[in-house]
Amino acid sequence: MDTFSSNSTSQRELIDSVVIRFAGDSGDGMQLTGSQFSESTALMGNDLSTLPDFPAEIRAPAGTTFGVSGFQVHFAAHDVMTPGDAPDVLVAMNPAALRVNLRDLKTGGLLVVNTGAFTPGNLKKAGYDKSPLDDGSLAAYRLLKIDISKLTLQAVEPFGLGNKEALRAKNMWTLGLMMWLFGRERESTVEWLRQKFAKNPNIADANIAALNAGHVYGETAEMPQGIHCYQIPKAKLAPGHYRNVTGNEATAWGLIAGGQLAGLELVLGSYPITPASTILHTLSNLRAYGVTTFQAEDEIAAVCAAIGASYAGALGITSTSGPGLALKTEALGLAVSTELPLVVVDVQRGGPSTGLPTKTEQSDLLFAVYGRNGDCPLVVLAASTPGDCFTMAVEAVRLATKYMTPVILLTDGFLANSAEPWKIPDIGAMQPFPVAFRKDPAGFHPFVRDPQTLARAWAVPGTPGLEHRIGGLEKNYDSGNISYDADNHHKMTKVRAAKVAGVAEDIPLQAVDQGEDSGDLLVVGWGSTYGAISQAVLGARKAGLKVAHAHIRYMNPMPKNLGDLLRRFKKVLVPEMNNGMLVKILRSEYLVDARGMNKIAGQPFKIAEIEAEIRAQLEN
Amino acid sequence: MTPLDTPNPPLTRKDFTSDQEVRWCPGCGDYAILAAVQRMLPDLGVRRENTVFVSGIGCSSRFPYYMNTYGFHTIHGRAPAVATGVKLANPGLDVWLITGDGDGLSIGGNHLMHLLRRNLDLQVILFNNRIYGLTKGQYSPTSLVGKKSPSTPMGSVDNPVIPAAFALGCGARFVARAVDTEAKGLIATLTRAHQFKGTGFVEVFQNCPVFNDGAFDHFTAKDVAADQQLVLEHGKPMRFGKDKGLRLRPGSLDIEIVTLGEGGVTEADLLVHDETNRAQAFLLANLEPPAFPVAVGVLYCSPGTGTTFEVGMHEQNRVARARGLGDLNTLMRKGHTWTVEPDPAG
16 A cells, blocks of 8 residues: 555545455355445546456355455556555455465555454364464464454344354445445445345345444444554546446447447357356347347357358357357358358457366467468457457457458456446447448349458348358359369468458557657557556656557457567567467567567466566566 | 248249259259259249258258358358357248258257257258268268268167157157158148248158168168058058058057058057147157158147247347337446546646
8 A cells, every 4th residue: 555644543544546355255255345345446436457366166165275256456546457466455254265365465464354254164174273363473464353254143133134144244244344444435335235135125234234334343443553444535537427347248338339330230149158158148138239149059059150140131249268269160260261240259268178267368369360270360359458348349340340251359357357447438429330231133242342341242131132152162253152273262262361461451550558669678468468567667667668568459460560660679578378379479470589478377467577577678 | 131921923943943053963862852942942932032041061061052042051060050040130031951960960969959949930951861971971870770881891889860759859849751752742841841830840861872872762662662651641540551550559658550451450440640749759750660661741740839939039139129229328327337527627
């Protein structure tokens, strides 16, 4: 915490920013606690970024270290671009949560523990021989020991709940206390509880009572020395209308916006997969907005149904994660070969195989760009922030329909679940890109092309006079009929490549996000590393280093000025959450000596990690 | 799209024939099926522009190229999924799904299962030749045990799937069989499938003269057909051959063959075909030579509530949009939002 002022406990201490991590059993409701705290924080006018971190098991055995679920929120009176490197405050609901998370807590940080869960059994499950609360091992932290379990049971006693159900409200008690500590309003949570438990007002009232009891506890209890309540002034955000948004929500809304701007009905074919499922859920609730959602029998059927829908004049969409993308590859080839529009959202997660389903990674880049049989080019985009998922989803729809091509939009588990304040766009102010189906039979064949975009005509079943057949066999350039001719295949392969390469004429030039357009070091990133790289470069520049940051959102084709930009720097550093993928593409496409920096830990980069690497690069 | 009730100009077989040269082997049963479909469509009164043939991969899946309608030759086994997308985007299209025993029951078995249980309103023609033709003669999931092929030189050991029983098991509501060269029965059966609101599943016994010639001769050859085929007609007693019939063996759920006039058996003792009876359809689907005749025609036809998947989905869309298309601007401003005012200090 960056402290500005007084130490008085009677009035709030003014601080500039804080990182809080809520940690508990996967059944303790930490995700809800964190997201409710974030919601209230956004309404208070702070900028924020969140990092939910949960196990792949829905309810791992209680009290175990592998069942620990965490939610980190970073909020401040200034721009926030990452969920924060290390927490200033750790809330540990049980010994396992303490064990897993303590190593990240800053020295001198505030540690809130629920002593009620520090039973001999739980201590043993977490691997403690004796309680760390009593042996002095936590002396480096400001420890706040509260029997949250007991206080929660007392608070909800009037509602006559069973013991198990009553204890569930301890996350709300904790939230109430944290809201007092950091001066958050409880209204949004109260409102949310009333809505969530509309059919069971007694449960709603019990949770609200727990929330209020936690808050009252903060107001009245004697706090140990060194523990204050804090105030974080509003951040100076650009004027406008804001809300919190996660990447998957923004992706779903962007797809809807794209469909409306294109004047097309959407058909989503999807199969449940972590961490992409919430796109399916969100869109399934938006049938009123021009989307039909279809939970298919598998990943292949999901993409094939989307392709069938595009063939019939809707825009087919499919959402998935790495293992699903693997299953869809043959169908992607069909969409490339038949030149049908299609949007594929790949919310990347740790791989290979089942990998780390709930952890983030950027390791599908090469697969998205190159991973199909045959010469099989398609457009690949990557969103860099939760809010950017909206913009890039709209862009995916625009390019897919204008160029009659599949587009893969890469996001990742971090973007999918992470929330940030987002200036809500005005659809009415966005440029529409209406699709014109082919109607005229004169001179028609299914692969007749627009001379500029090289896109083929989109002729939809139901149109008289345009009856035609398409398929995955090679077709004649001049008639669209099946062709096994050698020269024709060469020509068609080149045309498909030229069409996708031509998209480079229709996308923004690569901008330098921060710094000059030449210098000692260019840090090139893509995807969700945006915030960490941006802050690291900011730090390095404040220290006088000649470093700049460029963040690529168009992965294939890349902006046409990118090669020149890379060559204007002495060194190029490419931080990625994979074992080196963008760096391979940059080296092979542009013959530059780009160097990789790789973190494959299922966790986002920390700012300090990248800043240290920037310094190391410039010292050598 | 042309509204479905628009009067149709009279069309002929030629109108449904594309300009592409048909490239099946000489003598292939596929020719007969193609001819039957091209002859039938004008009589169904359908419009070319509203008709879509969707296929997977295999010899039979080349079918769409020869039809002067809309057509989509997709990838191996996935035609049911593509067709599902077509119907979701435009339920008004008249879709025919062309598949084979390998395409539909091996690599695409999963999709076919879900298509049938969802009951989309389209027709499936499964060309069953009990062999992989396009890849040069490997055994298929409908090949009989002991089938010698390039991949099973010592004979296959796995039991074949019975397509009609598979379809019934998947919850299909229309299951029928026909023989490639028996044009009259084939057209009548396909016409029934087309009339059916829901998935009309038709297995066609189709001869592959190159890799599996004569696979069905034991019940399709002219000299044995009458004795070895049970031609089903709803409401009619199950008779075949000169004087044979089927009845339930008393006290069991088994079917037995009886001879009329022997032991006092009359037509009144025979089973009467009730195409809405699913249990009976299972018994019929499982009748196999040499002990029994092969049941052809409509084994099962039971529309139930008549609800098809795409109509159900579009009904939900209609309910969701009862107050007009949703406004995304409003949606994104729902819930907790806040306004940041311009900083007066600039």
